[in-house]
Amino acid sequence: MKLTPLLSACALGLTSFALSAPAASAFCGFYVAKADTDLFNDASKVVLVRDDERTVITMASDYRGDVSEFAMVVPVVDIPEREQINVANPALVDHLDEYTAPRLVEYYDENPCELRYRRDMIAMSSAPQAMAMEEAAPEAEALGVTIEAEYEVGEYDILILSAEESDGLITWLNGNGYRIPDGAEDVVGAYLKRGMKFFVAKVNLERHSGSSMLRPIQVAYEDEDFMLPIRLGTVNADGKQELFVFAITRKGRVETTNYKTVKLPSNMDVPIYVKDEFGEFYKAMFTHQTEKQSGKAVFMEYAWDMSWCDPCAANPLSRSELRELGVMWLDEGGQGDIQPMRPGFGPQPVDAFVTRLHVRYDAETFPEDLNFQVTGDRENYQGRYVLRHPWRGDYGQCEEAGLYAEGLVERWDEEAKQLAKLTGWDLNEIKQKMADGGYSAAAINVDLPEKPKGSWWSRLWGND
């Protein structure tokens, strides 16, 4: 529970917040909960900073096992120089993750008898996490493998390999301690035939600090093609892979061109108890929404001008953080089209727009690598879910209070339906949980006016 300087963002919040509160308008509040970053096991986090053909990729891993077993194998278009490779502070990616995470917002209803409403709260939370890539390993000419370059960067030993054939490369990798899963030949072969090289990294134990945390590897390169190779990840028999892509551009939103990009449903009122299980809620919702798209969509969870946020799941990244992540245009003369300063955060306005994409993929649903394009769309979007705390008191003390109580019961009904729709959870269970928490007609002693029960056929089958 940290009280962040949210108040300054509040004025802005009004427009977006005043949407649905029947009796209360909203102001800002504080940060309540954060979904655990362990939500998605083995998730990969990739930051892509792109400006024309200039690209910086940051690959983060939440690998928690024995560091000597860690390895990363990534197809690359070119042989990078030593200066093009860097290791970054893992906190950078975590900060970006928190800043862009889907958030939970709270409001408190006021006493309906007093026609002034003020004071609320915002809560939010965040989600996912890091990357685990494949394994890789070193050496042999007879196998047709060429070590194009060899670098020591931070705790990593990095090799850039080219090969004539996938068999040779895989044999070599396996012989050098990179465990390549069976069935990778075709995928590796397809990359090789397209002239791609393999970037493989292992941890050098002598240079490793002993911390269990591995630092993200960064590569800066120029290429026409704006894509992310994901097919090696589908070779694993481990089922679906979880991937988060944070794309930062100066122009606007990034979308996939060979897969449908879908906005994660947002701005819904959900029952109060979701606050205690926001992580579960987010996971269930993501799974349910993925299924609704037959597993074939890329979900956009955040798209925002990085100068500010509202409400903030975490403060915007500072210029130096952005620069470390690879935002190369910040110091390049001119101000660019800097956004007007918002009464929110942002140490100062920056010319950067972030898109957070969440992909759950396997070979069947995502047969091809992800192709991206930078669009000129700068419309802000965020995954935001709203809790509305009811006013508690004597609902008989005035007429408004009675009406409010009736409205409350209807509202809870809607929230339950909304939650069931978002997550696929059972409606009756949701209602039971709400009732247990005191969010039911019985709990607030409201005798609902005999509402017409709908038509006989809806009563017959329970359809609405």
Add this chain to the structure above:
Amino acid sequence: MGVWTPIAALIKGLSADARHWQILALTGLFSISFLTSDFGAQPKHFLAAFLGAMIAQTGGTLWVNARQAKAGRRTLKGAHWRGSKLSGGIALMADFQWKSALITSLSLSILLRANSAWFWLAAGLIGVSAKFLIRYRGKHLFNPACIGIVAISLLAGSAAWVSPGQWGQTPIFAAFAIGFAALVLSSAKRLDIALGFLGFFALILTLRAFYLGDPMTIPMHQMQSGALLVFAFFMITDPRSTPDHWLGRLIFAFAVAAFAAWLSWEHHLRGSMLYALAALAILTPVLDRLIPAERFQWISRKGHGNETDTSAQRLRARPYIVRA
């Protein structure tokens, strides 16, 4: 019996002009995109494109008619556009092809995305203007929607873009079915070039997958593109900017498919077929010269002014003055 008469009349009316089916089908695609995609087609963008296209169509029609009246090539009577007759029997708005402008605007709003409505307006304006201005032997060179999109993408940088992947699987299959049906029903008889293009493109993708050792799911996936669909059924089939002879059309389709594939592999262009079509438009007059055939008319001269005439749609040569 009585029930069927209006339906028969409707079908007759629809079939009177090859564009009617296209308009219906494109409206269907527009609706699918609008309803099923978060980044889909928007009515206001269509309106912007339509406004731009209609301005250019009106201007172009006036210009062509005025020029013809001046040249005395032809006395214009029986204007389509009522109330537009000038004294002296010269109809300045004769042959006002608003349906073509409508088709162009629908295609633009389905394929083009931008961060301001002005870009759709400009695309409509540029596309339809090109139809009047860039002509060879009485036939326009570029498909208006295609050149509109290409010009805007090149001019606007990242402020305008083509969004080929925002369809999803079920909508794209529905859209393919609609496109195919429209082409079969339409009297434009351009199924050869549409299927030729799709076939060649699929073949190229499949051969590449074989070469790379990729599973067949990859070319299958690559074929499920909204840009490819609108392109194959509504752009490269444009009877007015593609070769007149079927053999010429197949050669043209192959050239466009091969060039599009090359552009997307070597230069990673999104929506590469649009660029390929624009770049290769010059092939059409060449092929027309090498393999001549009768020129296509939207509405036959016989049926002119009487759009319920189903027997219309005959190909008819009209070597020099062909309306856009």
